Ligand code: HEM
């Protein structure tokens with residue numbers, strides 16, 4: 001079962017992905033399996049396309065739902081659906097692609113999303129501190145980086161500016 | 172001047188430690204080249220043609236004596252005995268060795284300096300007017316706002332991985348000496364009719380391959396909303412700015428592609444949602460920031476008597492008179508003057524300053540200007556608070572240190588990039604061209620007669636020397652592997668007293684020239700100007716005015732005759 005950083009701890013991840021980002025699968029399956037056995041899974045994190053095309057079936061299915069988005073995803077397509085999602089995963093195709101930082105902040109700040117906000121994709125441990133401050137409370141890194149990523153959450157002890165994630169529990 | 176509080180010290184310290192860990196991981200192979208690159212850039216470390224280059228932040232150009240002395244020490248111990256003042260008011264070491272970088276950063280930290288966010292795709296050093304706080308035409312002192320934006324943008328969690336670098340300039344006077352129209356965001360501080368402070372917000376200016384004059388997104392933003400509004404602009408840019416092509420990734424391209432109306436609307440929408448989530452800047456916050464820049468203990472000076480004395484000295488010592496005229500600015504406070512030290516004597520690479528010179532500047536600042544100096548966009552140094560009774564003594568010191576070339580704002584006050592001698596991206600050398608022009612035109616009387624005129628030289632279209640906005644711009648181009656130079660005329664960044672001019676991008680004169688023809692071309696351009704300018708009594712029409720009146724064709728005919 002894959003591991004994830006959540007609320008400051010390294011824990012097992014019980015969510016499965018449906019139609020996950022391609023780059024993510026490639027990076028993630030390096031050593032660990034990405035999927036949780038079906039009987040243990042809490043729910044499914046689906047792609048935006050999948051959600052848009054299977055919305056009725058998914059809502060009827062009685063499983064917990066999550067959705068993954070990309071930096072350029074059009075939030076207006078799902079704004080009214082946000083309450084259906086327990087998890088929103090934001091995919092970072094490259095660690096230098098910072099759109100997800102703004103997407104996360106917007107979800108928390110502009111759209112008041114209250115569920116789990118997780119960062120997935122190509123991330124450096126060095127980015128954990130920033131992710132947390134942008135409202136993320138969960139992140140997936142390469143398995144070898146997990147421990148270091150958790151430690152990097154405390155890189156700084158003081159911030160100059162306000163940010164939307166400051167009231168969050170630890171990432 | 173702003174002094175660190177305990178948070179600043181701690182934060183810089185923690186940043187140094189973080190960078191040490193990153194460097195270590197890079198050395199052990201834990202971080203790849205590709206991963207380390209943006210991390211080191213955000214800490215000011217570039218790798219250049221001959222050596223790494225370390226860019227050190229000088230927030231809005233202000234430096235204290237102990238910082239100058241420390242820089243002198245660093246130049247001697249870790250570099251070749253000199254450093255460079257950039258057009259964004261920062262300092263640059265051109266020859267440090269990578270292994271020394273942590274020691275340099277830690278030495279800098281002792282005097283409250285660092286290299287954070289001087290490079291990389293993040294919000295860079297905030298630049299401002301070198302005469303902030305002392306200019307007679309000032310509406311609002313920009314320094315407190317610069318400091319507020321500096322703090323806000325430092326390690327901002329959302330904006331550390333933008334599509335491209337992001338530069339902000341703030342000015343607060345009627346004459347814009349901060350080139351706000353050529354920045355990603357330009358803030359012009361103003362007052363509304365009730366005297367409330369706010370700013371006109373410009374966005375999407377910049378030079379480089381696609382020179383664009385900024386557009387206005389907001390005519391009057393009340394000061395309390397400054398930070399949430401900046402956040403809204405950056406958020407729109409961060410989400411929508413192009414990331415597929417690094418040459419199209421600056422905010423200017425986004426603004427151009429969306430159109431200013433749609434862009435403004437997107438910003439406005441975002442801002443309406445977030446403006447109440449962020450605490451507004453309270454009068455207390457602003458007073459506190461103003462407190463960092465408290466008025467120095469000026470003396471009461473009888474301005475009219477000292478004025479007479481200066482006139483008298485100027486007559487007796489014409490060289491001093493010229494210096495007064497070109498290198499000395501008026502001051503808000505009667506009897507005080509702001510003096511520019513010229514780093515552009517003939518034979519000096521523009522903007523370079525040696526360790527000894529840094530120490531002399533420190534000495535001059537300590538004895539004549541309350542221990543503070545400002546670096547300028549034109550790559551000179553301003554001592555902003557000199558008592559006019561001491562100007563003559565000051566001038567003598569400055570002269571013996573080689574800082575008193577009375578050429579500020581004249582043809583030889585050239586802005587020049589490192590060019591082909593140092594820069595891996597260059598198409599052509601730029602420093603030798605600057606030197607050639609300086610040595611050709613070192614007749615002070617001739618320079619005086621030419622009056623206000625700007626000449627900038629960039630070694631390639633990245634335009635580090637802002638050649639587009641010079642009255643005369645020179646750009647290095649590559650023609651089948653040979654170095655050529657394209658000349659532009661009529662640019663203006665609105666920063667050299669030409670208050671009645673709008674910012675403008677220069678137009679290309681015609682086909683490019685090899686290096687050896689440049690002096691001749693410049694000579695033709697200047698002669699054309701002198702032949703056509705209007706001279707009435709004491710009035711001499713400026714180069715820019717003449718150019719605007721007679722137009723490019725006249726210059727073209729003469730040059731290509
Ligand atoms: C030698 C090393 C240098 C390299 C490789 C370099 C590279 C670049 C590049 C690639 C750009 C264009 C970026 C873009 O438009 O997105 C740029 C812009 C710029 N550089 Fe440099 N640069 C160097 C040195 C300097 C120095 C020494 C200065 C100061 C004198 C400087 C000042 C600037 C400025 C002000 C801009 C922005 C121009 C604009 O408004 O578009 N650079 N530089």
Ligand code: SF4
Pocket residue numbers: 588589590591594595596597598629630631632633634635636
């Ligand atoms: S303008 Fe070109 S040659 Fe000059 S420093 Fe910038 S990148 Fe280098």
